[in-house]
Amino acid sequence: MRPAWATFGQDGFHRDWDYTRRVLITLLVIGLAYFLWLISDILLLIFAAILLAVLLSFLADLMTRYTPVPRRWSLSVTVVLVAALVIGFLGLFGAQIGGQITQVVEKLPEAINAAAARLNISNATERIEEALASGSGRLLSRLAGLGSSVVGALANLVLVVVAAIYLAADPTLYRRGAIQLLPPSQHDRILDAMDVSGNALRLWFGGQLVTMTLVGVASALAYWWVGLPSPVALGIIAGVTNFVPYLGPIMGAIPAMVFALATDLTTAMWTLVAVVAIQQLEGNVITPFIQQRAVSLPPAVVLFAIVVFGLVFGLLGVFLAVPLTVTLMILVKKLWVRQVLGEETTVPGEADSPGGRRRGPTPTEE
Template sequence: MLGTVAEKVAAPSWSIRDAIGWIAGITAAGFVIYLFYNELLLVLLAILLAVSLRGAAERVAKHSPLSIHWALALIVILVVLAIVGFCMWVGPQLVQQGHDLVKSLTQEFNDLKARYGQSGIGKQVMQKVSSGGSDAQSLAAPLIKVAGSTVGAIAAFFVLVVTMLYFASNPDLYVKGIVTLMPKPRRARVREVMGKVAHVLRWWFLGQLIDMAVVGALSVAGMLIIGLPMALALGVLAGLLTFVPYFGAILAAIPALAIAAGQGTHMLLLTAVVFAICHLVEGYIVSPLVQDRMVRLPPALLILSMTFVGALFGPMGVVLATPIAVAGLVLVSELYVVDALGDESGRDVTSRK
């Protein structure tokens, strides 16, 4: 009898009206995401960067006499100086190696074309590649498209930086705006969950930066040791692509292996060994250390999230699929498992130190 009463007291108080409200809200949110997914992905990236900057500023302010705003300004200045210094230090060499890399890949493609272009499959591939024609109009169209994409990318970058700085400088303003839209009894809980999402995203981003730096440094060192040309450009590319789990490692290895193939089978095998060692170190040594303070996403869930989000939103979706999955896991654990189902074990997902 007492057990039955306790179960009734502990049961979540959800009504049909609540369920209909949630379904309507999710449907409306899905429709808005479908219409404005490019802009929303840009906002998500700005939030991810802003959360990381704010976390770093809070840490600096905690251990120094600086206020949070002065600490944030200091961190932004240091980041800008680091980027400028990197560009001045290795920029010319990186640009030259990048140019050589494109030239070498083009030469490798031409060699493959000359070697296999007369085969049945080769003729079909060449026909599809060259189906655009060679008239002036068909040649001008891609140039116009590239010019438009460049202008759009510059505008998006400007919006990203400005939005990120506004979010990082005064996050309470935007959090309060979202919380105000919620029913009064739920506002404190919504604010708490948003704080947990920000905490998890902050540590995930820091972990990715560490992974990227380790893979980039090991790749450059390994390719310099084996004597592979354009080691710096290939290593920087490998480090940047590490931001995308699993798929990034595969994409980073493709140009390096293509260059190594032109140097002979011996160099090809050495390059494959270098990339295998880099990602074994990253996957079995670095990641377990940095993920101790992160949400541990199951590998299958991570791959599926990148597959589905990439199919829906394109390349930008693949890049941001992991933080979307991280935030989604926290929201489901806190709002559904803990609040709706009353299962406190859902808090284990967000209880990293």
């Protein structure tokens, strides 16, 4: 029979070890969260590369399906064709668009003065120049910072494009490397979640691209009909800014409204009518029709996602807020709502995944 002091000492040792282990695990989790926060900008770039890789892979699959190009060459041909289209667009239309944007810049002081005069503000551009001159030192430092930011943004863009090509070339390699960090029993679930997330991002990106194109074309035609200068440039601004829901259309309409106010009140009224009509058409007809087979997020979720990701990650977070939300929604529905809670829920993009509309095992099935 063991002495009582021996049993007490062993139990006390186990209690101390359990407490120490919990403290170590807590510290490890806190340290990991802090490390992820430090590299959050890099994680956003990685997500941007994954988003672009999904698009390139989708185009390569379409090429393999509908052309005689073999699978091993489809990605290379896709990258070359996309690069050729971008270069061709810039070559054919770059000079024209650049000329119209130059006209916008040249007419901007006059437009500012005219718009300010209607608000009983005289010599608005001179006041702006005086304010800039008084803070010229700070302005130069800010311009220098802006220049470095532009260079950094271009470097990040090149990094994202190159990384996306590597990811699209051999996605299996990186998928297997990622799931090695998790227990083997979870590999199938994580791979299925990756497949569905990729399909959902593909559907969302395709729908958003179509929406941006339609909004850009409709805006350019409306601005041309109203009589605004440089309608093509203003239409491109409206289409590109429409990538960010809610906030983007407002920012895209500001240049058009400035030039409309500089012309006359009638032009301003018709421009405002055109902007509101296009956005109502986009929000109530175009987007619901295009996204009904893609990813449909509740409007309030999208709005709060833009605010939260913008506050946490800055401008890049604003641009990636919606695809990030789509990915998080897929992971939460598949890995938490289904796997942990055992609830039935529809998951966008699941019908096109390799497993079809496969429902993951619930806790009772395991």
